[in-house]
Amino acid sequence: MIHLIPDLLSAEQVTLLRELAANKEFVDGRATNAQSRVKHNQQIDQQDKEVEAAGDVVVRALFGHPLVQRTAFPRTIPAPTIARYVPGMHYGPHLDEAVLQTRPQPMRSDMSCSVFLNEPEEYEGGELEIWLGSERPRIKGRAGSAVIYPTGVIHQVLPVTAGQRLVAVTWMQSRIPSAQHRHILFHHLELMHRLGPKCDEGDKLLLESVRTNLMRLWVDP
């Protein structure tokens, strides 16, 4: 499932991240993917303390967002990489690593996340294209919105032909490792919300019992 989160960051938070990006030096994106033959973008050095603090804003927003909680069940979200694509840059079709070498311990990547830091009108091209069987939706979100999608799928960022594309990119390890299980829990919770007002106490207890016990079966706490 692909989820768009329209209101992840406030306008103030977007401004903070954009100002930071305007004042920091960007390096070749291959700094963290030396082997990649398809990564043609730039990113800010992640060791910088100010970048770390700004990244924390994104991480906290993701952990705190109800839609992220209901769809991704995040357990670990590392500091994002702030990436920039200027004309001519792109990130060709690829798969993200299964295991990310985060500290203090490595993490499994279950969901990928791109947070858009500028408006779609500010650049041409640069759509995030996600390959789902015969369909390849192209996503270009508003500033402050995010897209989360299963890490296991091939995806690419199409060439930027004008302007600049600025994003914060990160991953999530989920407390529910299976994408199918996450999907079922997401729909079950939606059902609970929809039926809630119409249910008597006995029905509510049964719905809760199903959710709690599916969690018990599937959770990796």
Ligand SMILES: O=C(O)CCC(=O)C(=O)O
């Ligand atoms: O820029 C994006 O939206 C995604 C970049 C990407 O695919 C990656 O960093 O692995």
Ligand SMILES: [Fe+2]
């Ligand atoms: Fe990627």
